[in-house]
Amino acid sequence: MSELSERSGVAVPTIKYYQRENLLHAGEFSSPTQARYDDTHVDRLRLIRALIDIGGLSVASAREVIAAIDDTSLPLTWTFGVAQRAISTSVASVDSPSTGRGADDVAAALDEASIAIHSDNPGLPLASRVLDSYYELGHDELVGVLPDYLRAAVIVANADLDAVGRQAGRSDMAQTVVVGTVLGDSLFAGLRRIAQEYVSRQRFPDPDDSERQTKDES
Amino acid sequence: MSELSERSGVAVPTIKYYQRENLLHAGEFSSPTQARYDDTHVDRLRLIRALIDIGGLSVASAREVIAAIDDTSLPLTWTFGVAQRAISTSVASVDSPSTGRGADDVAAALDEASIAIHSDNPGLPLASRVLDSYYELGHDELVGVLPDYLRAAVIVANADLDAVGRQAGRSDMAQTVVVGTVLGDSLFAGLRRIAQEYVSRQRFPDPDDSERQTKDES
Numbered sequence: 318m319s320e321l322s323e324r325s326g327v328a329v330p331t332i333k334y335y336q337r338e339n340l341l342h343a344g345e346f347s348s349p350t351q352a353r354y355d356d357t358h359v360d361r362l363r364l365i366r367a368l369i370d371i372g373g374l375s376v377a378s379a380r381e382v383i384a385a386i387d388d389t390s391l392p393l394t395w396t397f398g399v400a401q402r403a404i405s406t407s408v409a410s411v412d413s414p415s416t417g418r419g420a421d422d423v424a425a426a427l428d429e430a431s432i433a434i435h436s437d438n439p440g441l442p443l444a445s446r447v448l449d450s451y452y453e454l455g456h457d458e459l460v461g462v463l464p465d466y467l468r469a470a471v472i473v474a475n476a477d478l479d480a481v482g483r484q485a486g487r488s489d490m491a492q493t494v495v496v497g498t499v500l501g502d503s504l505f506a507g508l509r510r511i512a513q514e515y516v517s518r519q520r521f522p523d524p525d526d527s528e529r530q531t532k533d534e535s
Numbered sequence: 536m537s538e539l540s541e542r543s544g545v546a547v548p549t550i551k552y553y554q555r556e557n558l559l560h561a562g563e564f565s566s567p568t569q570a571r572y573d574d575t576h577v578d579r580l581r582l583i584r585a586l587i588d589i590g591g592l593s594v595a596s597a598r599e600v601i602a603a604i605d606d607t608s609l610p611l612t613w614t615f616g617v618a619q620r621a622i623s624t625s626v627a628s629v630d631s632p633s634t635g636r637g638a639d640d641v642a643a644a645l646d647e648a649s650i651a652i653h654s655d656n657p658g659l660p661l662a663s664r665v666l667d668s669y670y671e672l673g674h675d676e677l678v679g680v681l682p683d684y685l686r687a688a689v690i691v692a693n694a695d696l697d698a699v700g701r702q703a704g705r706s707d708m709a710q711t712v713v714v715g716t717v718l719g720d721s722l723f724a725g726l727r728r729i730a731q732e733y734v735s736r737q738r739f740p741d742p743d744d745s746e747r748q749t750k751d752e753s
Contacts, residue, residue, distance in 0.1 A: 363672055364672055371668050393735070393739050394732075401728045401731065423729075432729065432730070434729055434736075438728060439728055440726060441725070442725075443728070444721075444729065446589060446721075447722040450585045454582055454714060456710070456711060456714050456715070458701040459698045461697065462697070462722075467729075469688070469690040469723070470726035470727045472683055472690070473730065474727060474733065475683070475734055476680035476683035476687075480676050480677045483679070492674070493676060493677060496668075496669070496672055497680070501680070501727075502727070503662075503664075504662050504681075504684060505684055505688060506622070506720050507657075507662030508658060508685050509688045509719075510619045510661070511650065511656055511658040511659065511662070512685070512688040513619065513658075513695060513716070514616070514652045514658075515650045515651070515689070515692065516692040516693055516695075516696050518612060518652075520700070521610075521611050521612055
């Protein structure tokens with residue numbers, strides 16, 4: 318196990334914890350005190366760390382999505398659902414369904430774009446609750462972003478499915494679904510920050526570095 | 536204060552906590568034991584709750600972005616930066632800069648799209664670290680989503696700036712920047728889940744509800 322720890326960069330107590338929590342499969346026992354670990358253990362540890370550290374999943378959520386990857390009887394479309402639900406549980410708001418205008422706005426936008434989905438899609442309460450908040454905060458002008466956001470989301474989802482299509486075999490595809498769904502939110506969030514600076518500089522050509530410098534010094 | 540609690544739906548101890556933490560301005564004292572609160576306090580409490588509950592900000596981060604809204608000397612483009620940094624601190628990975636291929640990939644994609652930004656944009660390490668993870672996990676196929684994600688991010692950023700442009704006055708615009716940046720990540724994440732189901736059903740027309748029903752019952 319110390320060799321596994323060295324190869325994966327994960328501390329031994331953490332590895333033991335992941336095994337107790339059923340995130341990592343056991344090694345093959347070569348003697349009562351010695352277990353053999355292979356590349357599948359190293360790969361799995363890297364996946365666990367990425368889901369938890371970069372994706373922000375809880376240990377419980379990580380266990381769920383890993384079980385979904387390993388469950389070969391699970392159709393691929395459902396793997397998306399499992400991954401989506403795992404991320405959504407980290408957002409408190411999802412527990413309380415939207416009862417306000419947000420849900421109507423989302424339904425109208427989906428209708429306009431001819432997008433039909435199941436009523437239990439975890440994205441529905443998430444998006445609706447944010448729109449409810451915009452109204453509650455008196456920021457109705459932000460609700461207007463909805464059609465453009467939806468158009469962008471379809472572009473992103475097509476890119477996600479393109480990546481899945483580049484894999485062969487159900488297990489690899491399922492892992493692409495999970496990794497791409499969980500970590501993709503962070504990737505997009507990063508690119509949105511980049512694009513915001515780019516667009517805002519175009520529209521509000523205001524301070525440049527030298528001005529800021531002057532202000533800081535005064 | 537009990538009236539403020541009733542109007543805002545925030546418990547009295549929580550209101551006191553926000554005041555101690557400098558998130559909420561003090562009321563006007565009408566007697567040594569009686570303070571007067573007005574609509575600005577109710578509005579501010581709603582904003583604090585939305586930033587923390589829906590946006591997932593820490594109390595410290597919420598205080599920072601609220602200070603940025605109130606600082607009228609701060610140019611609007613910088614308000615974006617403050618809001619972006621506040622969200623980014625909740626992602627552990629941002630502390631460790633990308634040293635791998637991810638940063639090169641992001642730079643190449645920005646170059647290709649003729650997007651120039653500051654090297655301290657908080658989106659750069661965030662996006663780069665996710666791409667590093669894709670490589671580390673052996674999911675190189677996911678790196679291919681980058682150009683499409685970036686295109687979608689520019690659409691979203693333009694919608695964000697459109698919303699800011701619908702406001703008049705620096706204070707309202709700054710609040711739109713903060714609310715739209717912090718809560719917009721959740722809105723987009725929700726719409727991405729919706730779009731994933733829509734696109735994946737188009738491409739992998741596999742199980743329908745009746746099949747799942749059968750499987751569950753067997």
